[in-house]
Amino acid sequence: MAIKTIISVIGPTAIGKTKAAIALANHFKTEIISADSRQFYKEMTIGTAAPDPDELASAPHHFIQHKSILEPYSVGDFEKDALALLDTLFVTNDTVILVGGSGLYVDALTKGLDSFPEIDPTIRIELNAIFESDGIIALQEKLEFLDPEYYNKVDKDNPHRLIRALEVCIGANKPYSSFLNKAKPERPFQVITVGILAERTVIYDRINKRVDLMMQAGLLEEAKALLPYKSLNALQTVGYRELFQYFNGEWTLDFAIAEIKKNTRRFAKRQMTWFKRNEKTFWVSFDDDIKNIIHTVEQNKKT
Known part of the structure; x- marks a missing residue:
């Protein structure tokens, strides 16, 4: 029986993970699990840079806008649901693509979570x-x-x-x-991790341009509609917190947008700190040919 494999595509925000994941899914004729915790919520489309309709139609996606901000959804819930989905997907697929910038959620599925008591x-x-x-x-x-x-x-x-x-x-x-760091059971699949990387100046430039595109696409209106729910856990995130302060009269709009860019750049830096802990990651350039990425995966995929 073939060894089941997760190809995990990681990297900082705005680096091109979605594009790479779709190309890999099409090559291996399989489906994609999103591990981007911000993209779980159907009310948060623009500010989370969720895949657009064309991207969603390019390959089957799971855990994209499947929850409401009004529904509590933890990393433990994701681990349980994603493992259950994997059991189903692995019946017909030897390979599944995992993509996302939320390192804790990637680790939850690929390595398992530490065990905590029930909390009130x-x-x-x-x-x-x-x-x-x-x-x-x-x-x-x-x-x-x-x-x-x-x-x-x-x-x-x-x-x-x-x-x-x-x-x-x-x-x-x-x-x-x-x-933390108690022994966890081994997962019944291999994980090949592909990290997408660029020079810091390139990453920061891509982030700045993405924020501008979000504003043009209607992020201000999306955030305004969510203002009554600003205290919810799902909305304690970059792109919304800053605009809430604008709506509250604390900041000008230009300053709020500048803060979104700055805080997103900081977020990208924290993402890379997390991801670089995994010494088994195969790092590729953001502008590398997808054929080279597929070749790297196939060379390291046990069968």
Whole structure:
């Protein structure tokens, strides 16, 4: 029986992962699982750069705009749902494409998550309220006190990560870090990871141009429609937070757009820090011929 394979396409935002994933899916006659947590939500199309209708029609996609921002959906939910889908896809496909810039979600499917106790959902509601009223510094200070070890590792500008760690610290009455890096069962498939890379100046230029295109496509109107839901977890993300501050009269529109670009560039830098931890990644240039990428995959694919 053929060895089942996930080809995982990773890289910073705006680098061209979707295009590469579609080309790979067409070559291997298979389907695509998205591991971009921002693209799960049907109300957030423009600001998340979700695949457009032509791209979605080019290859079967899963986990794109399949949830509402009103539905809680965690990385654990994604791991469970994606593994169940893989069981189905692997019946008729030896290879499945995984694509996305959310490193935690990529790792959840390919490696498995650390195990955490059930946490009272009201704790997250309270932490979201603290973030809304007192800002991210209040979360950072709380985590530094409750779990200094994780505080020194976590992306301190990411409210999702801070709130997740804090809810475990509070709900379990133990440091979040105490649950990390336990032994996990091996996955019944091989993973070939292809990372798409470019010079930092190229990445930043692509990000700036993408933000301009988003604004032209109607991001301002999309964010305005979501303003009543700004405290929801799904909307604590770049591209929406900045425009909410414009709507609240705190920033000018030009300044908000500049902040979106700056914060997206910072996000891309954090993505690369995460992805470069995987020493088995095959790195390719963003302008490399797709035939060369396919050749790299086929050379390293066990059969």
